[in-house]
């Protein structure tokens with residue numbers, strides 16, 4: 451297979467355009483374990499679990515929002531009157547758009563309806579504790595006015611920096627700021643997917659300096675940044691030279707001690723602060739490292755796609771269930787949105803975020819700072835723990851008025867409601883009883899349990 455075909459196939463696989471789909475509404479959670487995107491697990495060997503305040507804080511957040519935004523939102527998945535299936539942020543590659551045509555999108559990117567304060571308020575109401583926004587995706591377009599390129603927001607009709615107003619608005623709402631940065635860059639003439647000659651090496655060295663220059667801008671001009679979210683480590687130029695990632699990581703840490711870095715800054719050889727490879731999937735079993743899953747709301751488009759959703763939109767309940775599953779396995783959950791080119795967020799996304807927010811308002815205590823529990827939950831249910839509090843999150847309501855638990859004896863139980871705790875009857879020290887026949891919460895009902903005794907496993 452020639453390199454071009456291989457590259458296109460790899461790109462298609464990464465962007466999920468294969469007919470193999472997953473995570474339809476209410477699809478069984480087990481299907482999420484199919485490997486997609488940047489799915490290769492980095493080796494956990496040598497992993498050192500950070501316990502400093504910044505990392506503990508990231509770990510406790512559990513829930514964040516990812517934003518993919520750039521000039522690809524202008525075509526919104528359509529090119530020359532044709533719908534291009536798959537990840538809309540990949541349209542340049544998928545529709546083989548010539549550089550001059552793609553560059554021309556710059557003149558159409560004018561997000562006059564962008565309201566970062568409203569965005570931050572929306573995210574706050576969702577219950578998200580951090581936001582990760584694409585400062586530069588694979589197409590190389592930068593959302594801020596970078597001194598090191600003209601291929602940025604300053605060259606659009608909008609002209610104004612998009613990042614600082616958002617970063618400020620997020621922090622005003624108490625939300626942490628995370629910045630996504632693509633290692634791959636289809637625009638920078640010095641970028642190389644592989645290094646075949648001394649000229650390539652010289653060009654790539656210049657590109658690495660370009661990345662460092664931009665990273666310095668990002669880490670010094672936008673106020674405190676809690677995480678830098680690298681992506682696109684799969685090209686041989688990067689992944690075959692692990693020292694590049696190591697140097698880049700050290701550079702980031704020298705600029706911002708305490709910065710939380712996922713392992714995509716590395717060349718698949720080891721975990722950084724956490725495993726960031728769970729893309730559109732969750733791990734099958736409890737990872738031994740910190741980890742985060744990032745998830746699309748549709749089958750697979752991170753950037754705005756006007757029409758294509760693949761196998762459909764995930765229901766808000768399903769998104770909450772994924773969040774719960776992450777917390778129950780000590781992981782964080784990033785749910786993605788792709789704003790339109792005019793700066794608005796479409797109702798399919800806001801409505802899902804709204805429902806998640808309503809659910810989190812009542813039940814967030816079972817998620818934030820929660821960790822796993824070595825107990826087997828009934829089907830469709832998850833246990834989490836915070837200190838001495840044990841939570842049972844019931845996504846599949848029982849057919850009877852009882853729910854039997856194993857592995858523990860209960861002293862008391864109550865259900866989280868908008869009006870506070872509602873006491874629940876217990877039978878035989880292990881069964882919640884007298885439950886209503888209909889689930890009281892359409893997303894998931896959550897119980898706070900007071901264990902009397904944990905029973906040892908046979």
Ligand code: FHN
Nearest residue numbers: 464487488539681729744752
């Ligand atoms: O190719 C990208 C994709 O567009 C998107 O940004 C996701 C998010 O994790 N990462 C890449 C594939 O691994």
